[in-house]
Amino acid sequence: MPAPSPHRVKKAILPVAGLGTRFLPATKAMPKEMLPVVDKPLIQYAVEEARAAGIEEIILVTGRGKTAIEDHFDHCHELEHTLRERGKIEQLATVTAIMPQEGDIAYTRQQAPLGLGHAVWCARNLIGDAPFAVLLADDLIKADTPCLKQMVDAHAEVGGNMVAVMDVPRAETSRYGVIDPGARRGRLTEVRGLVEKPAPEDAPSTQCVIGRYILCPDVFDALSKRTTGAGGEIQLTDAIAEQIGRAPFHGFAFEGQRYDCGDKLGFLKATIAFALERPDLGPGLDSFLKSLAD
Known part of the structure; x- marks a missing residue:
């Protein structure tokens, strides 16, 4: 097996081109990644997690109708001017703190909905020859140490490919x-x-991959074949599987609670969990939830 890569993980791909059909009609005119958990959109949680892991360059793979994501990570001079004029310094700091440095965020288009593997492949020319991360904003992970930071630290020791895994009921492996x-x-x-x-009857285990990956750039060779898999799509997992035996490959059992925010119930659970931790919202929400149980 090759030795762990001497390269630190500095780049992350965030695929955000999906249509979000499970959240229609809310996502008819708004990207699903802009749906707020409490008062912060899903995409911002993902970007903040990447930054906390030491990621220096973020690549968003977008599609048509996703300009709101680009606008979110850009200055809104009218809003900032109004907040400054009204003395709302705290709110001004909130909206400017999310601004990346010039050149730290890039965008490329996925022009056809051909699957997660295809979305990652669309960013191939922006990656280079070092390992990179992939984060799916739908998977919101609540953890004391951000999930990707946990993975980056572990990856520094073993190198190769790494996926975040969690145990699920066998009935859900499909x-x-x-x-x-x-x-x-x-x-x-x-x-x-x-x-x-x-x-379920064919699953080799109940250890399932969720939306955090650290990958060697060799995965692009497999993705370039444009081989379709489950659902007729180009699957990222199929391309990673091709690398088995060529580089170390580990599943990482992260510490934290994962919420599937691509699912309505998961999204509601995440909103409640994050709100309960807020000192300005938690007590009132807790009281309300208890009143519903009475």
């Missing part, structure tokens, strides 16, 4: 990529195989 686990060391599990959305 919704995920599922690993065939090998030797386990702490939170790391060797991956011997990877299957996308297997039927």
Whole structure:
């Protein structure tokens, strides 16, 4: 096996071209990644997690109708001027704190909805020859140490490809990529195989991949074949599976609570969980929830 890569993970791809059909009609004119959990859009949580992991350049793979995401990470001079004139310094700081430095965020288009693997492939020319991260904003992870930071630290020791994994009920394996686990060391599990959305009776385990990845750039060679998999789409997990045996591959059992914000119930759970931790909202919300149980 090759030695761990000497390169630190500095770039992250955030695929945000999806249509968000499960949230219609809310997402008819608004990107699903702009749906707010409390008062912050999903995409901002993902960008903040990437920054906390030491990511220096963020690449957003967008599509038609996603300009609101670009605008969110840009200055709004009229709003900033109004807040400044009215002395609303705290709110001004809130909207300017999310601004990236010039050149720290880039955008490229996925021109056809051909799957997650295709979306990642669309950013190939912006990555270079170092390992990179992929974050899916739909997967919101509440953790004391951000999930990607946990993974970056572990990756520095083992290199290769790494995916975040969690245990799910066997009946739900058909919704995920599922690993065939090998030797386990702490939170790391060797991956011997990877299957996308297997039927429960065919799943090699119940250890499923969620939306955090650290990948070697060699994955683009597999993605360039444009081979379709489950759902007739170009699957990222299929391309990663092709690298097994060529580079170390580990599943990382992260510490924290994952919320599937691509699902309505998961989105509601995340909103409640994050709001309960807010000193300005938690007590009132807790009281309200208890009143519903009475």
